[in-house]
Amino acid sequence: MATRIDNKKLTKSSRAWIKEHIDDHYVQKAQKDGYRARAAYKLLEINEKTNLITKGATVVDLGSAPGSWSQVASKLVGEKGTLIASDILAMDALADVTFIQGDFREAEVFDRIMREVGNKQVNVVLSDMAPNTAGNSAVDQPRMIYLCELAVEFALATLPSGGALIMKVFEGVGMQELRQQMQKDFSKVRSIKPAASRARSKEIFWIATK
Template sequence: MARTKSSNRWMDEHVNDPYVKQAQLDGYRSRASYKLLGINEKDKLIRSGMCVLDLGAAPGGWSQVATKLVGDKGQVIASDILPMDSMAGVTFIQGDFTEDSVFEAIMEVIDGQPIDVVISDMAPNISGVSTADQAASMYLVELALDMATQVLKPKGSFVAKVFQGEGSDEFIKTVKQHFKQVVIRKPDASRPRSREVFVVGKEFIAN
């Protein structure tokens, strides 16, 4: 089947992408690793000894970064509906975290330990229908925020991918209700033409 112009452009971009090449050299599972590295460089969200929950973790690029940052004394718990190859220092739970059984499995691993940071690089499967894709992406990030409000310790942090468009401004306003500081980041590794940005919430206000 012939590739479309847009898929050809994506393939050319991917093959020539310096972050794709760097990820191969550094042993990261995806170029997305550099997005979290860039955000953390600015915001210092993840530090040694912390406990991090990574939502929508597969293939594991963000979990790789998180586990290096938390070190031997920290912990990374990752979840995704897709399978993910095992990784030292990461406890992976496969399934939809909004389902009771998966949520309970995550809570069992947490075992009352306060979560310092919730991270999410989730994105829906793209249908090509922009309104539907935007609605699906907003639904996912709202689920991530809901999860964060349930597990974060007071003054904890949250970072999640948001696609700018219908619903994104309202979502950012909601994040501001839960965190004392909210900033929007567009790391260098995020392609300029992509509508993705990352919402960073600091100092979670626990109810």
């Protein structure tokens, strides 16, 4: 049985967040369109602008749970494409998506991902990963930069020339240093702030092509 939220016991900021979430256009749209999270529209807009995820492509979605990016990407690659999703958290099954639970930094998990790739080449690596935020940028930002570095390492290890990384980043300390390093390893790094990203959010998305 669903538990009723007692608004009287919530802080003012918590009540405001709940109201904003319920009233959010993209939350309502995601529920209507059958996406697991509003983040789906961020990837849809990014791909409309870049056209990196195409029919028949092979895509790896890192930190995929709850699965909205995998939902979008699997439709974009179509029946002849391959979508491999991975997360340390469990994720409910999706049609035409191979999910591998575990830490992709571990050799066993990485090898399982690459076995699914098989003789194909990875065309796009996705990362919508973010840490569990504590509300303290001195703690949250280094954690985010670390996750970004992991995604970059995975992309560099798997992408051929012409491949691309689409990655969420938080604006803040360490961001410019990370971008400068990526510009040495990728031919181009561009930024996109999708309309579905809340205006106050520090998140932006980098699209890096090899």
